[in-house]
Amino acid sequence: MDTKEEWKAYLERFMKAYNELPDLASMLDPIAPLIFQYEITDKPEMSYWQFIDHGKMDWGIGIYSGPDVPKIIHKTDFDTIKKVNSGESDPIQATMAGTYVVDGDVSKLMACAPLLPLNAKAHEKAIQQ
Numbered sequence: 593m594d595t596k597e598e599w600k601a602y603l604e605r606f607m608k609a610y611n612e613l614p615d616l617a618s619m620l621d622p623i624a625p626l627i628f629q630y631e632i633t634d635k636p637e638m639s640y641w642q643f644i645d646h647g648k649m650d651w652g653i654g655i656y657s658g659p660d661v662p663k664i665i666h667k668t669d670f671d672t673i674k675k676v677n678s679g680e681s682d683p684i685q686a687t688m689a690g691t692y693v694v695d696g697d698v699s700k701l702m703a704c705a706p707l708l709p710l711n712a713k714a715h716e717k718a719i720q721q
Contacts (some may be wrong), residue, residue, distance in 0.1 A: 593674065596614040599638050600653055602718060606677060607642070607651045609717035612711055623703045625661040635670045644704075663697030664704075679712025 593602050610616065626644040641656035642649050656663070666683065668676070672691045675681040686692030694701060 596637050596653075602651070603640055603651060605718035605721045606714050608670075610710060610714040611648050612717070613713055616649075616710065619706055619710075620644050620649070623645055623700060626700055626704075627658075627661055627663040628704075629663055629665045630673060631655075631665060631667045632670050632673060633667055637699050638670055638673075639681050662697055662700055664694060664701055667693040667695070677711055678715045679709070679711060682708050682711075684708075 593599050624644050624646045628642040628644065628663075630640050630642075632638040639654075639655060640651060640653050642651045643656070643658065644660075668686065668691055672681065672686050676683055676686060676692070683692050683694060687694060
């Protein structure tokens with residue numbers, strides 16, 4: 593996943609797998625609507641966003657430019673975001689290590705904590721496809 597095309601293809605599979613997880617919809621309702629903007633510091637072309645809506649997530653490459661909703665900005669390098677998506681690391685560990693910076697509504701962020709274990713599940717499905 594070193595090119596933008598490979599990364600985009602992975603994210604398509606990752607988000608499809610995420611949306612197919614049986615527990616996802618019920619976990620999203622309490623935090624929707626919310627944007628996670630992932631700003632990849634060493635490879636800005638790999639930056640992407642996730643739109644948490646009622647019952648599903650949408651996503652896109654680049655900087656989010658849709659309707660104004662609460663936003664949590666995640667800034668990290670490409671290697672770290674790959675580890676977070678795979679479940680090898682989580683944003684809390686990476687923040688403590690100084691490789692991940694999160695800015696936004698802390699109460700919304702804490703409400704998203706139950707989603708963290710789903711990253712590894714979606715990643716496993718995405719790499720199998």
